[in-house]
Amino acid sequence: MSGLLAIVSRDADYYLMLEHILKEAGYKTILIDVPGEAVPTVEERDAAAIIVDCQPGSQILSDIAFSLRERGLASEVTLIALVAEKTAFLDILKANVDESFIRPLRPERLLSYLHNTIGNSSGNTPSRPLSVFDDMKLDAEGRRVLVRGAPINLSPIEFRLLSALMGDAGRVLSRVELIGIAWPQGAFVEPRTVDVHIGRLRRALKRALGRDVIRTVPKVGYAMDIA
The missing domain is CATH 3.40.50.2300 (Response regulator)
Structure with a gap:
């Protein structure tokens, strides 16, 4: 871009x-x-x-x-x-x-x-920050998610949720934390809404990777499953 x-x-x-x-x-x-x-x-x-x-x-x-x-x-x-x-x-x-x-x-x-x-508006092109998990790469600056080189189509909210989970793989992020990361500041978002978007993200990743990589911790939140 x-x-x-x-x-x-x-x-x-x-x-x-x-x-x-x-x-x-x-x-x-x-x-x-x-x-x-x-x-x-x-x-x-x-x-x-x-x-x-x-x-x-x-x-x-x-x-x-x-x-x-x-x-x-x-x-x-x-x-x-x-x-x-x-x-x-x-x-x-x-x-x-x-x-x-x-x-x-x-x-x-x-x-x-x-x-x-x-990125940099001056025309310089610094190296892109990449998050890597399993066979999946997340290009934050290019706003792309690739699994074995093939792109996954995610909504902006799903992309931000995945970025947060991958950036702190293994740690459980609460719904409140995820709302603060993935939604506009000041927006009223119910916890159930987080569950809906995580469900969509989970299905998209499972189709691409062949396994479920998001772990649900009841009454707490979600984490990338590093086991």
Whole structure:
């Protein structure tokens, strides 16, 4: 992935402000004012992230998230929501975005997240951090999971759950810890929701690896089974 960022907004003034902030930080941007063109453009231009200007009542975010999953790009393209006042936060959660920021936001928060997520904006390409477990490799910067070289298609939340479990293999992570890692800050998530996503992740990994590698500790949480 390149350092190109796609900004989906129908507000030209807001785009120009974001473009200036991001350009000063070394990122290249492209404006997409027709939401239906967002994912095809990102795929064609090999963009690293989509930043969506979310307005109340709009279906743009959910449509883009669905299109990313449909094309198998959900784990490769970072999806960021800039949430306007009065936007239903439940819609943001349903879209499984990688990160959301409530507007108005401090530019340094967005820039810090981009730097940590898609890498160095200066054009340098540091080596990618890889987590390895059994026959599985997790490329955090490239947002890919490979089993014996074949990619596994995971949702953003499932990817973050796996990253947390692999990063501390063998240790039991509580549901509260996993919620803090995999969901947007401040989101209300029931423990049962964690169980549902872990179940999906477990099935995807079992299909690829041929065995169950996630251990459930009743009333406590989950761990990567290193036995």
